[in-house]
Amino acid sequence: MPLREDELASRGKDDLRYCIVCEKYLSPIAWAEHAHNPNAKKPLAPTRPAPAISTIDLLLGNCALGNTSGVLVIEGVEVFRLRHRGDDGHITVDLDLRAPEGQLAKVDRNKPLAMAPGLALDVNGGEVAVSRQGMAIARVTLHDHALRLTGEFFANGLRVVVTGDSLTIDGKPAAATRLYGPGTAVLIRRGKAIGFAKK
Known part of the structure; x- marks a missing residue:
């Protein structure tokens, strides 16, 4: 001036x-x-904003969901999110574990925000688990370019049980599925097929 x-x-x-x-x-x-x-x-x-986590395959029992953002939403409630995947194999995740009677554990970036009595959080590089008396009730494991998620999840009255080889939604086994998504969150909703959020 x-x-x-x-x-x-x-x-x-x-x-x-x-x-x-x-x-x-x-x-x-x-x-x-x-x-x-x-x-x-x-x-x-x-x-420019920091780039989002690159896409990753999500393995839910017998369902292989490719090209996801690493987020699982059940009945509108985000129950799992991959925050970071390091080149060295370490992962950082968010978990929201609930039981029919209420919240069991809330994990934010591998740190326990809330844990019901008797629960423990175990973080070991490419694996994050919430366990009760040494038995894992939820586990996330990194395998190469895929995340395997197991556990029992409740959200808005919907019960989802994921084991190493099966996915059960409200007591009904899900058919073996292989889907390729648009790089967004995986959606599980009552009465609907497994899907992906819109971009």
Whole structure:
């Protein structure tokens, strides 16, 4: 911003900068950001958001779901989210475990936020498990480019049981499925086929 005549008179000429293009005197601060100053600090370019976690295959019992965002939503409640997958095989996850009578465990970025009495969280590199008396009630394991999720999940009255080789939704076994998604969350809903969230 150029100086007014009264400001120009009150300053000594040696602490001002003269722009030969604009033909005006500028204060040192204004000159530092002036468009015609070859040494002006350029405004910072807008930063792009950090890239989302690349897609991953999610294995739920006998169902292989490819190209997912690593999120499982049951009846509108997010029960699992892959937060980070390191090059060294470590994973960081969120889990929301519930029983018919209420919440059992809430895990955020591998840290227990709430745990029912008798439950323990075990984090070991590519495996995260919530266990009761040494028996895992939910487990997430990284296998190459796929995550295997096992456990018993309740959300809005819907019970989903995932074992190493089967998926049961509300007491009904799900057929072996191989689906390829658009890189979004996996949706399990009452009375509907396993699907994916819209992009």
